[in-house]
Amino acid sequence: MSRWKISRGKATDLQDWALEESGTKEFLSELPELPKKDKMKPGLYVSYEIDLFELDGGIDWPDVGIARIFAVLENGHKEYLGEVRAYNFEAIWLSTNEYDEVDDAEEWWKCIKDDYEKLKKRELNEKEPRGGIITSQKDMFHFTVGQLVEILKSLPQDLPVLTSGYESGFENFCPPRIIKVKHEPENMYYDGEFQISDKEDRNTFKAVVLQRAVRDD
Numbered sequence: 001m002s003r004w005k006i007s008r009g010k011a012t013d014l015q016d017w018a019l020e021e022s023g024t025k026e027f028l029s030e031l032p033e034l035p036k037k038d039k040m041k042p043g044l045y046v047s048y049e050i051d052l053f054e055l056d057g058g059i060d061w062p063d064v065g066i067a068r069i070f071a072v073l074e075n076g077h078k079e080y081l082g083e084v085r086a087y088n089f090e091a092i093w094l095s096t097n098e099y100d101e102v103d104d105a106e107e108w109w110k111c112i113k114d115d116y117e118k119l120k121k122r123e124l125n126e127k128e129p130r131g132g133i134i135t136s137q138k139d140m141f142h143f144t145v146g147q148l149v150e151i152l153k154s155l156p157q158d159l160p161v162l163t164s165g166y167e168s169g170f171e172n173f174c175p176p177r178i179i180k181v182k183h184e185p186e187n188m189y190y191d192g193e194f195q196i197s198d199k200e201d202r203n204t205f206k207a208v209v210l211q212r213a214v215r216d217d
Contacts, residue, residue, distance in 0.1 A: 005056040006064075015048065015066040018086035022094060023105035028067055040072045044081075044116055053157075063087040070146070071116045073123050080146040081112050098206075140183060145208055163212050172213045179209045 006014070019025040034045040047068045054064050067084040082096035093101055094108040097115060102108040143151075152161075162170035182197040182204050197204040 004058060004061055006062060008050065008052065008055065011050050011055055011064055011066075014064060014086050014089060015050065017089055018066050018084060018092050022084060022092045024067065024084050024094065024108070027105060027109040028069075031069075034068075034070055040076075040078070042072050042074050044112070045070045045072060061088040063091075063093070069112055071119050073119060075123065077144075078146050078150070079119055079144065080149075081115050082108065163210060165212070171215075173210045174213055176208050176210055178206050180204050181207050181209075 019028065028046045031044050031046040034040075034047040034049075047070065048066070049068075051065060054062055056062060063085050064087075065083050065085050069081040069083065071079045071081055073079065080097070082094070085093045085095070087093075094103075094105065095101060096108065096111045099111060102111060161173075163173045165171045180197050181194045182201050183193060184191075184195055185193045187193050187195070194207065
């Protein structure tokens with residue numbers, strides 16, 4: 001066993017400690033747990049499933065995701081909203097889609113609920129025709145993080161993941177990053193329809209970017 005790897009039992013102890021210590025337990029206890037197979041009604045759900053791949057930290061003790069919050073919408077889509085992570089009974093992080101770290105459990109829970117309300121409003125707007133056109137981002141994006149995670153979970157977990165190469169073939173990619181971008185669908189295919197936004201740009205949004213690794217040959 002790696003020096004910096006923890007057992008599933010210790011991860012469960014870390015989970016119990018972090019939920020109590022962070023103050024999130026009182027908020028999460030009112031949520032139903034995310035089912036793995038059953039059809040879900042719209043609402044907020046919590047998953048306490050521990051990712052076994054996170055239990056080996058490599059060169060340090062691992063920080064482990066001990067609770068993840070999801071929203072299930074009327075259309076059945078599942079959207080990731082935030083999570084609680086913990087490190088070696090020393091540190092706890094509360095994060096959301098918008099904030100990497102929130103100071104306390106009450107503020108974190110408020111952010112989660114606010115984001116859920118925004119999702120519901122967005123879904124409602126997508127259903128309402130405006131000038132004969134249904135407003136939707138479905139045609140703009142192929143996947144959300146949550147949808148991609150679900151697809152990857154269904155594949156053999158020991159397979160490598162690659163992205164397309166510069167002209168042909170495939171390459172490794174850099175660690176995922178959250179970048180603020182703008183949509184420019186009129187761009188030529190070699191420029192990409194999403195570009196890094198400037199401060200003065202309007203209608204920008206955050207996206208998770210998997211950037212092709214550049215090799216120095």
